[in-house]
Amino acid sequence: MVRQVWLLVLGVRVVNLALFDLDNTLLNGDSDFEWSQFLIEQGVLDRELFEAKNLAFYEQYKAGTLNIGEFLDFQLKPLSRHARKLLDEWHEEFMRRKVRPMMGEKARDLVARHQLAGDVCVIVTATNSFVTAPIARAFGVAHLIATEPEENDGEFTGNVAGVPSFREGKVVRLENWLSGRGWNWGSFDETWFYSDSLNDLPLLSKVRHPVAVDPDATLRAHAEKHGWPVISLR
Template sequence: MNLALFDLDNTLLNGDSDFEWSQFLIGIGVLDRELFEAKNLHFYEQYKQGTLDIHEFLDFQLKPLSRHSRKTLDEWHQQFMRDKVMPMITKPSRELVAKHQAAGDVCVIITATNSFVTAPIAHEFGIEHLIATDPEQKDGEFTGGVAGVPSFREGKITRLESWLAERGWTLDGFADSTFYSDSLNDLPLLRMVKHPVAANPDATLRAHAEQHGWPIVNLRG
C-alpha cells in the first residue's frame, strides 16, 4: 500500500485558498477592505518568506468565522467555491490525483489552511482524507480559536503521525510515500517521505530540490 500526500495551496490549486477566502470576504463586504486587505497581504508575504507566526495569522483568519452563523458561512463558501476555487483547479492537478487514486494509493490532502475552507475543496478532488488546521467549535458554531495543533511546518508531521496512528499505520509502514508541495514551509515533511516532489515550487524549495535531485513538476496547467 502506498501513501500520496498533497499540499493544497499553490500545489493542487493554482492559487492560495486561505488568502483568497479573506479577499472574498472583503469583496462581498463582510470584512472592511481598509482594515483587512493590508494585513492579509502582509501575512501572505510572511508565509512565502517562511517567517509566518501561525498563531498570529490564525487569530486573524479564524476570528471572522466566529462572528457569523455556520449556515451563513456555508452559504458564502458555496459562492467562494464557484467564484474563486473552481478557477484555481487545473487539469494537471486533477490528473495527478486521479493517477494516484487509480493506483489504489491512500490519498490525503495535508494543508495549513483551516478545514472549514478546505473540506469542500478536498471533496471536489474526490479525496476522502483531509488533514488541516481545525477551527475550534462549540455547539456547531466557530469560536474563533484553534483546536489542537495547527497543520503547519513541523505541525504537519505531528498531525500526520497522529492521523496514521489512529488507523494503526506508520509512515515507514507504507511501501511508498510521496508528498507534493510548493513551499519551503513543507521542507520538514518533504524530508520524511520516500519520494518528495516539488510542485510549482517557490525559489527556496526549487533550489533545495535541485540540490537533492528531487523531481520538480508543474501543475499550473
C-alpha cells in the same frame, strides 16, 4: 521492491501513501488568501482594515517567516462572528467564484493517477478545514489533514483546536492520523508528498518521494541540491 513482489505473490495488497499540499500546489492559488479577499469583496470584512493585513500575512508565509498564532487569530476570528449556516452559504459562492477556477486539469490528473493505483491519498494543508474540506471533496480526496477551527455547538469560537497543520505541525498531525488507523511510516513501501513551499520541508524530508510543484525559490534550490523531482501543474 522485493518486498512488494513477495507481498503480491502472497496475495497481500500493497498500499502506498500519496500526500498533497493544497494551496499553490493542487490549487493554482491560495485558498486561505482568497477566502479573506472574498469576504472583503462581499463587504463582510472592512477592506481598509483587512486587505493590507491579508497581503502582509501572505508575503510572510511565502518568505517562511509567518507567525502561525497571529495568522490564525486573523483568519479564524471572522468565522466566530457569523452563524455557521451563513458561512456555509458564503462558502458555496466562494467555491464557484474563487476555487473552481484554480482547480486545473493537471492537478486533477495527478490525484486521479494515485487513486487509480490504489494509493491512500491525503491532502495535508495549513489552511483551516472549514475552507478546505469542500475543496478536498471537489478533488475527490476523502482524507484531509488541516488546521482545525474550534467549534462549540456547531458554531466557530475563533480559536484553533489542537496543533496547527503548519511546518513541523504537519508531520505531527499526519503521524497522529496514521497512528489512529494503525499505520506508521513503515506501513507503506512508497510515500509521496507534493508541495510548492519551503514551509513544507519538514514533511517533504519524511517521505520517500518528495516532489517540488511549481516551487518557491528556496524549495527549488533545495530540490535541485538533493535531486528531488520538480514538476509543474499549471
